[in-house]
Every structure is written in structure tokens, then in C-alpha cells.
Amino acid sequence: MRPLLLLFCYYKVATAFVSASRGGVAPSPTSLAGGYDATIGADPKTPIQFFVLPGNTCPYVQRTHITLIELGLPYDVTEVTGMPKPDWYLKINPRGKVPAIRVPTADYAVIYESAICNEFLCDYATFRQQKQRLMPMDPFMRARIRLLNDHCDNVFSKTQFTFLMNKDEEKHFECMNQMEEALRMYEDALVESKGPYLLGEDFTIADLHLLPFIQRLTITLKHWKEYELPTDKFPKLVEWVQSCLERDSVKASSMTREKTIEVYSRFVEADYSFGGLNKNK
Ligand SMILES: N[C@@H](CCC(=O)N[C@@H](CS)C(=O)NCC(=O)O)C(=O)O
Secondary structure, three states, X not given: OHHHHHHHHHHHHHHHHHHHHHOOOOOOHHHHOOOHHHXXXXXXXXXXXXXXXXXXXXXXXXXXXXXXXXXXXXXXXEEOOOOOOOHHHHHHOOOOOOOEEEEEOOOEEEEEOHHHHHHHHHHHHHHOOOOOOOOOOOHHHHHHHHHHHHHHHHHHHHHHHHHHXXXXXXXXXXXXXXXXXXXXXXXXXXXXXXXXXXOEOOOOHHHHHHHHHHHHHHHHHHHHHXXXXXXXXXXXXXXXXXXXXXXHHHHHHOOOHHHHHHHHHHHHHHOOOOOOOOOOO
């Protein structure tokens, strides 16, 4: 069963590389001329190239950073500067966002969108026969992870940012309640899994997907809204944050409190809509 599974994984990864490099999404090395990043060779021993914003401030990048560290995969950081993004980077990620990764293989594979990068890295680690796992093999657990992650991106993060950005006193409790309602899913998941992590004993990509947003929530909402996660409503979630913060990968990828306030001041003071997350607008 095991060799068959490995063969399947190999096939999946190999075909993904082929379709990525031929499908027009991921450019071939030669079409990347113009950026210093294009000069990396196709040596399979070359580390994974990890594209980030300068200053380590992005929660989506933090997800992939935690994944790379937890899986023990070798990587090199490339900072992408400028607004709009330079052409060489738009050839890597046509959406102009970070994170993105590029994996040296016989040809190149370019992957973007944090959730997709992270699932890919899990598959890649399995393909490399590594012991570290952040994604269970059980199909039901995998679907559970994807549902939790989808809830984070499509429900929870909007309520968090809307609450933070709200300037209308009368809407304070409405915004707070909406955010707490969205957080309920995680408290329930932790009760069901018995913790310490969202799926039970193992730290998975469901935890690292949510954590950067909860870290920012606890710092910014305390600073601007005098709000703290209530331990009577969210006892398991509060414990979960502590368990996650103890991990080396989380420590290595986190912004300080001061830096977080500095970064978010720019959003709060400018009343920024932040990619449509601010639903006050
Ligand atoms: N859905 C994307 C969102 C990524 C995203 O919005 N990244 C922001 C930084 S936090 C970005 O690259 N914005 C463009 C820019 O800053 O130029 C993901 O999960 O990767």
C-alpha cells in the first residue's frame, strides 16, 4: 500500500510540475529574464525560493513561513518591493501578491496563494518521504481542514478587520458580536478535537492558517478597541493561542507587538479597505 501511495504522490507532483510549467501560469526560466530572481538554476538541490514583502509583516506570508519551518524544507527568501509589483514578479504571480514559492526541479514550478502554497508544501514533503506532517492523510480530516481555512478567509477575517476599522460607536457591539460569532467555529472545533490544536494532538495547516490573524487580532483590538478575547466565551481558543505561540516556527515568523501596532496604524489611520476586508465601506 505504501509504495503505491508514494507512486501516486510522485505522479501527482510530477504532473503538477509539467502542467504548471506548460500551462502559461508558471513561466519557463528563460521567460523570466529581467529580474535577478530569474538567474537561479534548475538544480534540484537549490532551496525553495520564497517571495515575501520586506519587513515580515504579511499574515499570509507568515502562514507559508510557518509551513516551511515546520516541514524543515530548505528555502531562500526573496523580498519583492514596489507598487505596482515589477514585471518580473508579475510573471511569477500574476495577482501581484505575496506569498509565492518557486521550487527548483527539472523545470520550475511556481505556486502562489498561501493556502495552495501550504498544501503543496505538505504534498512535497510527503513526496520527499519526510516524516514531518502538517496535513493528515484521512480524506475527512483534510476536508475539515479546508472548511476551517475557508471559514477563516471568507468569513472570520472580514469580521475582524471590519471591527478594527469601524469608527461608528453605535456599531461597536454589532461588529464585535459578528466577529465573536465567526470565532465560535474555532471554539467548537477545539471542544470537539479536545485540543490542544484544531484537529487534536497534531499541529496542522488549519492552525497555521488561522494563527497570524488571531495574533494580529489580540494585539490590534486591545490597542484600538480595548477588546480582549473573553475567556468565559472562548476558553479553548485562548489556550490554543498559547500553545501555538510556544512553537519555534511561530516565534521565528512573528512580528513584535510594537511592529504590529506600527503596521496597523497605517490601515486604521487611513481608513484603508485592505483588499475588500473592511466591510464598513
Ligand atoms: N489570498 C492571498 C492574499 C495575499 C495578500 O493579500 N498579500 C498581500 C500582503 S499581506 C499582498 O501581497 N498585497 C499586495 C502588495 O502589498 O503589493 C493569499 O492567501 O496568499
